Amino acid sequence: MQSRSYPEILADRKQLGPYPMEKLKYVDQPTTKITDNIQRIDEREHGFGQAFLGKFGPFVEKEIARFCEKYPISSAMWEMPPQFKLIADGEVAPNKAPIPQDPELLSRHIKSLGYFLRADIVGICRLPQWAVYSYNLKGNPVECNQKFAIVIVIDQDYETMKGSRGDDWISCSQSFLSYNTSAFIACTMAAYIRRLGYPARAHFEGATRSAYQVVVTPLLLLAGIGEICRAGIVLNPFLGTRFKASVVTTDLPLETDKPVDFGLQEFCQKCMKCAHECPAKAIPFGDKVMYNGYEVWRFDTERCTKYRITNQNGSACGRCIKVCPWNKPEGWTHDIVRWMVKHAPFLDKLIVKVDDIWGYGKQDIRYKWWFDLEDADGVLQIPGKSQD
Amino acid sequence: MQSRSYPEILADRKQLGPYPMEKLKYVDQPTTKITDNIQRIDEREHGFGQAFLGKFGPFVEKEIARFCEKYPISSAMWEMPPQFKLIADGEVAPNKAPIPQDPELLSRHIKSLGYFLRADIVGICRLPQWAVYSYNLKGNPVECNQKFAIVIVIDQDYETMKGSRGDDWISCSQSFLSYNTSAFIACTMAAYIRRLGYPARAHFEGATRSAYQVVVTPLLLLAGIGEICRAGIVLNPFLGTRFKASVVTTDLPLETDKPVDFGLQEFCQKCMKCAHECPAKAIPFGDKVMYNGYEVWRFDTERCTKYRITNQNGSACGRCIKVCPWNKPEGWTHDIVRWMVKHAPFLDKLIVKVDDIWGYGKQDIRYKWWFDLEDADGVLQIPGKSQD
Numbered sequence: 055m056q057s058r059s060y061p062e063i064l065a066d067r068k069q070l071g072p073y074p075m076e077k078l079k080y081v082d083q084p085t086t087k088i089t090d091n092i093q094r095i096d097e098r099e100h101g102f103g104q105a106f107l108g109k110f111g112p113f114v115e116k117e118i119a120r121f122c123e124k125y126p127i128s129s130a131m132w133e134m135p136p137q138f139k140l141i142a143d144g145e146v147a148p149n150k151a152p153i154p155q156d157p158e159l160l161s162r163h164i165k166s167l168g169y170f171l172r173a174d175i176v177g178i179c180r181l182p183q184w185a186v187y188s189y190n191l192k193g194n195p196v197e198c199n200q201k202f203a204i205v206i207v208i209d210q211d212y213e214t215m216k217g218s219r220g221d222d223w224i225s226c227s228q229s230f231l232s233y234n235t236s237a238f239i240a241c242t243m244a245a246y247i248r249r250l251g252y253p254a255r256a257h258f259e260g261a262t263r264s265a266y267q268v269v270v271t272p273l274l275l276l277a278g279i280g281e282i283c284r285a286g287i288v289l290n291p292f293l294g295t296r297f298k299a300s301v302v303t304t305d306l307p308l309e310t311d312k313p314v315d316f317g318l319q320e321f322c323q324k325c326m327k328c329a330h331e332c333p334a335k336a337i338p339f340g341d342k343v344m345y346n347g348y349e350v351w352r353f354d355t356e357r358c359t360k361y362r363i364t365n366q367n368g369s370a371c372g373r374c375i376k377v378c379p380w381n382k383p384e385g386w387t388h389d390i391v392r393w394m395v396k397h398a399p400f401l402d403k404l405i406v407k408v409d410d411i412w413g414y415g416k417q418d419i420r421y422k423w424w425f426d427l428e429d430a431d432g433v434l435q436i437p438g439k440s441q442d
Numbered sequence: 443m444q445s446r447s448y449p450e451i452l453a454d455r456k457q458l459g460p461y462p463m464e465k466l467k468y469v470d471q472p473t474t475k476i477t478d479n480i481q482r483i484d485e486r487e488h489g490f491g492q493a494f495l496g497k498f499g500p501f502v503e504k505e506i507a508r509f510c511e512k513y514p515i516s517s518a519m520w521e522m523p524p525q526f527k528l529i530a531d532g533e534v535a536p537n538k539a540p541i542p543q544d545p546e547l548l549s550r551h552i553k554s555l556g557y558f559l560r561a562d563i564v565g566i567c568r569l570p571q572w573a574v575y576s577y578n579l580k581g582n583p584v585e586c587n588q589k590f591a592i593v594i595v596i597d598q599d600y601e602t603m604k605g606s607r608g609d610d611w612i613s614c615s616q617s618f619l620s621y622n623t624s625a626f627i628a629c630t631m632a633a634y635i636r637r638l639g640y641p642a643r644a645h646f647e648g649a650t651r652s653a654y655q656v657v658v659t660p661l662l663l664l665a666g667i668g669e670i671c672r673a674g675i676v677l678n679p680f681l682g683t684r685f686k687a688s689v690v691t692t693d694l695p696l697e698t699d700k701p702v703d704f705g706l707q708e709f710c711q712k713c714m715k716c717a718h719e720c721p722a723k724a725i726p727f728g729d730k731v732m733y734n735g736y737e738v739w740r741f742d743t744e745r746c747t748k749y750r751i752t753n754q755n756g757s758a759c760g761r762c763i764k765v766c767p768w769n770k771p772e773g774w775t776h777d778i779v780r781w782m783v784k785h786a787p788f789l790d791k792l793i794v795k796v797d798d799i800w801g802y803g804k805q806d807i808r809y810k811w812w813f814d815l816e817d818a819d820g821v822l823q824i825p826g827k828s829q830d
Contacts (some may be wrong), residue, residue, distance in 0.1 A: 067808060126539070127555070130633035133532075134626075137525035144521075151514070151822040153813050166811030167515070170602050170615075172560065172623060214558050227558075235560060238522075238626050245518035250822070420455060423554030425541050434539040434638070 070162065071169045071176065073292040073384075075278070079396070080312040084275045085319050086282040092347035094188035095269055101359030103191055110360055117363045122230065124429045125223050125369040131230040135260040138237045141245065142256040142265060150251035157309040164308065167246065168206055171239040174297065175207035175290065177277030177311045181303055185272045198267040200253060200303040202310070205270075205277040206239050208232040210296045210375070212383045217421025219368075220376030221333055221361075223437070224424050226369035232298035233259035240300035247304050254304035270299055278311035281318040285328045285337050285374040286353030291316045291392055294380035296372075317396040322351070324402045327415065328374035334361030337374060367437070377415040379406055458550065459557040459564065461680040461772075463666070467784070468700040472663045473707050474670040480735035482576035483657055489747030491579055498748055505751045509614065512817045513757040516614040522622045523648040526629050530644040530653060538639035545697040552696065555634065556594055559627040562685065563595035563678065565665030565699045569691055573660045586655045588641060588691040590698070593658075593665040594627050596620040598684045598763070600771045605809025607756075608764030609721055609749075611825070612812050614757035620686035621647035628688035635692050642692035658687055666699035669706040673716045673725050673762040674741030679704045679780055682768030684760075705784040710739070712790045715803065716762035722749030725762060755825070765803040767794055 069076050097103050108115040122132040153160070161178055168176035181203040187196040210228040218224050237258030247254035257266045271288055274280060279299070280290035289295050291314075329337040336357035343352050362371045375381060382388045394401050409415070428437040457464050485491050496503040510520040541548070549566055556564035569591040575584040598616040606612050625646030635642035645654045659676055662668060667687070668678035677683050679702075717725040724746035731740050750759045763769060770776045782789050797803070816825040 126637035127634050129637055130630050133529045133633050134630065137528060140525060141521045147820070147822070149821045151813070151815055152824050153815075163811055163813070170599055170619065170811070172599075172619075211558055211560075231558065231560075234630070235626075238623075242518050242522065242622070245521050246515050249514035249517055423551055423558070425539070425551070427539055427541075432535070433537045434535070436540050 070165050071174070073175055075175060075177075078278070078291065078314045078316060080278060081315045082312065084281070084313040085315050086275065087349035088272075089344070089347040092184040094184055094186060096189045097187045097191050097196075098189060098193065101355040104356075105359055105363055106191060110356065110363075114360055114363050120429065121363060121370070122226055125226055126427055126429070126434060127224070127424065128226040128230050128369060129429065131227060131234055134234045135237065135258065135265060138234075138241050138256070138258060139260055139265055141241050142258070144245065144248055146248045146253050147251045151249070153250065155307055157307045160306060161309040164204060164243070164247075164306070167243060168204070168239060171242055173206045173236070173239050174209045174293065175279060177205045177207070177274070177279045178308050179203050179205070179273055179276035179278075179310050181268065182272070182276070185269045187267055187269065190267070196267050198255070198303055200255070200305050202304050202306065202308045203268060203273045203277065204243065204302040204304065204308070205273050205279055205299050206236045206243070206301070207274075207279055207290070207293070207297050207299045208236040208239075209293055210298065210372070212296065212381070213421050214423070215296055215372075215376055215381060216418045217423065218376060219417045220373030221365060221371035222368040223426045223428070224369075225372050227424075228372060229298055229370060230259070233300070236298060236300035237265075240302050244302045244304070247302070247306050250306065252304055252306040254302055254306065256300060256302055258300040259298070266301070268301055268303065270301060273301060274299060275313060276310075278314045280314065281316065282348070282350055283318060283328075283378075284322040284326065284351045285332075285378075286350060289318055289378070289380055291380065292384070294378045294382065295375045296381050316392065317399055320399045321395050321402050325379060325406045327377050327379060327406060327409075331373055331377040331415070333371065333373055334358050336361070379409040379414065381414070458553050459562070461563055463563060463565075466666070466679065466702045466704060468666060469703045470700065472669070472701040473703050474663065475737035476660075477732075477735040480572040482572055482574060484577045485575045485579050485584075486577060486581065489743040492744075493747055493751055494579060498744065498751075502748055502751050508817065509751060509758070510618065513611050513614060514815055514817070514822060515612070515812065516618050516757060517817065519615060519618040519622055523625065523646065523653060526622075526625045526644070526646060527648055527653055529629050529633065530646070532633065532636055534636045534641050535639045539637070541638065543695055545695045548694060549697040552592060552631070552635075552694070555631060556592070556627060559630055561594045561624070561627050562597045562681065563667060565593045565595070565662070565667045566696050567591050567593070567661055567664035567666075567698050569656065570660070570664070573657045575655055575657065578655070584655050586643070586691055588643070588693050590692055590694065590696045591656060591661045591665065592631065592690040592692065592696070593661050593667055593687050594624045594631070594689070595667055595678070595681070595685050595687045596624040596627075597681055598686065598760070600684065600769070601809050602811070603684055603764055603769060604806045605811065606764065607805050608761035609753060609759035610756040611814045611816070612757075613760050615812075616760060617686055617758060618647070621688070624686060624688035625653075628690050632690045632692070635690070635694050638694065640692055640694040642690055642694065644688060644690055646688040647686070654689070656689055656691065658689065661689060662687060663701060666702045668702065669704065670736070670738055671706060671716075671766070672710040672714065672739045673720075673766075674738060677706055677766070677768055679768065680772070682766045682770065683763045684769050704780065705787055708787045709783050709790050713767060713794045715765050715767060715794060715797075719761055719765040719803070721759065721761055722746050724749070767797040767802065769802075
């Protein structure tokens with residue numbers, strides 16, 4: 055009855071998590087060209103950083119102070135990050151656990167732990183120093199020298215996205231569902247690795263609390279979660295951009311994943327649905343350009359940030375996530391479309407057209423389970439309704 | 443483009459969560475007889491309460507102090523409850539939100555929020571005072587006068603259960619996966635309800651921290667999550683007993699669920715697999731008896747508690763969960779068996795036999811992704827291996 059202390063036959067399993075990530079085509083270089091000398095980013099220069107520091111004007115600065123608090127669900131979610139911040143890092147056990155120093159096995163072990171903790175996707179890459187912030191929002195230099203980054207992805211919920219317009223009152227809560235749930239997993243995973251005798255720190259959305267020391271987009275790219283899309287963020291073939299991620303950085307010896315190629319660059323070149331639908335007109339229609347060391351569609355951070363923060367008909371915005379043809383539930387019909395995008399890219403335009411005709415990207419009011427409410431000086435009101 | 447402030451057509455949806463709970467047969471009285479005068483329980487008289495207070499002897503008292511800490515995953519998980527404790531309750535908004543006072547709508551809204559937050563099952567019942575502890579572990583009187591209990595159920599993970607024996611090193615972590623995940627959801631839900639202007643408190647596993655003020659088993663029964671099984675706990679037709687639950691108590695006006703009947707009493711009468719397999723011999727083979735106001739199979743709490751706390755070949759125990767024929771993944775074959783148990787109970791014995799032949803209840807080592815490790819005075823060791 056004594057079971058083995060050692061999961062050596064874990065390698066038998068073809069698919070560790072809910073999505074068949076193992077079946078994707080892995081490539082040596084990301085499908086987005088990256089130059090060799092990317093500069094480290096100052097967190098204060100991020101869209102939200104600039105907004106916090108008043109660089110987008112006083113109205114944006116005033117509105118960002120109630121970014122989560124203006125809607126009662128996202129406001130409730132906002133109680134969580136300060137708690138997680140208390141356990142994001144901690145003491146490392148002085149002795150290393152008697153586990154095999156086999157990076158392949160340890161990666162499969164750590165990914166399985168992530169899936170056990172209910173992550174949707176887990177990927178692993180080396181942590182390049184250019185993906186570490188140079189300074190945080192408070193202007194303090196950031197240091198994070200751990201070798202690996204474990205990326206923990208959580209879906210923002212397909213059904214709720216179906217019921218929403220993408221930029222209505224639930225939008226900020228959709229983001230924080232994924233931020234908080236992935237943070238919850240990251241904190242537990244990091245605490246476990248520290249008990250094995252290796253440093254590990256959880257990085258997650260905590261806004262002014264600076265709980266991210268690392269820039270997530272390049273890590274998603276390097277860890278094989280997806281490709282960079284026209285909207286300037288990473289798109290996963292099974293979730294679209296309908297996710298957020300937290301990260302665990304560590305020195306536990308791990309085997310890394312490689313970037314993926316599922317045909318997105320050619321698809322995004324032709325689709326442009328997000329560019330058409332973006333209420334802030336922040337997503338370009340044109341070709342890719344070199345920007346900050348990446349060859350990408352040149353997304354307008356300022357417009358996007360301002361719109362999300364000052365949206366008066368909702369909280370935040372994820373309309374590009376909502377209308378993207380990759381925003382789909384699981385299902386074999388979508389498996390076929392994914393196969394076509396990869397193997398028959400000449401069909402891309404037709405696929406986008408059929409997607410429109412089928413009604414994808416429209417709001418399905420049967421799935422709207424939440425109330426439209428807005429906090430005005432501590433009192434919840436129905437937005438747009440004149441008050442007594 | 444302005445969407446409605448009011449989810450009035452939510453009632454259209456036939457199934458709100460991942461499991462077809464809405465299709466079960468709901469009955470006015472639980473299938474377990476309950477007398478009218480159940481006494482409130484003192485938390486110190488619970489199995490774990492008695493162990494804490496030294497009533498099961500010094501070895502049990504010593505071992506309970508390292509119940510979670512002896513294995514590095516459950517130990518990492520143990521960092522979470524103190525954080526949640528800080529936000530389990532809080533200030534209630536002084537003004538009530540402008541939402542319809544429609545209990546049916548509000549129940550569907552709250553359940554949909556729970557499913558959005560990734561709960562597996564959400565059920566609602568009135569909170570009877572006999573389900574509130576009289577005193578907590580510290581000997582302080584407990585008061586909880588809120589009208590309703592929202593029960594949030596989280597699966598302990600089928601695949602991990604497949605890879606385990608049920609009482610090996612991952613067992614305690616399986617429990618805390620569900621305790622912590624449901625607590626995370628309960629804290630967010632309670633914080634949301636307080637913002638709507640109604641009191642709400644999250645109740646969850648925090649051991650000596652007394653984060654539960656309510657007894658979970660009767661609430662699971664009244665909220666229609668399942669029936670009481672031979673092992674003395676509530677069994678859900680889709681998850682078996684492979685779950686734990688947190689609770690939100692509140693005065694938000696809600697419509698309650700009713701108890702369910704899916705044929706379990708007759709099934710458990712014949713099956714006895716858990717009684718055969720229980721390593722503590724805590725589960726009886728005989729008939730139901732009246733005990734503490736419930737007509738139940740008379741489970742031996744002391745044996746079960748002692749075994750879980752002092753298990754030297756693993757951490758905790760969930761062998762009854764593992765071997766139960768209801769411990770199954772989703773799938774139409776299992777839907778058929780569920781139908782047979784309900785409509786053709788004369789087949790129960792045959793079903794149990796086929797379940798055995800099919801190999802259910804056995805450990806499938808391909809799913810064992812964790813290491814066997816044991817903390818000995820702060821140093822992780824391979825259990826059962828003589829140390830240098």
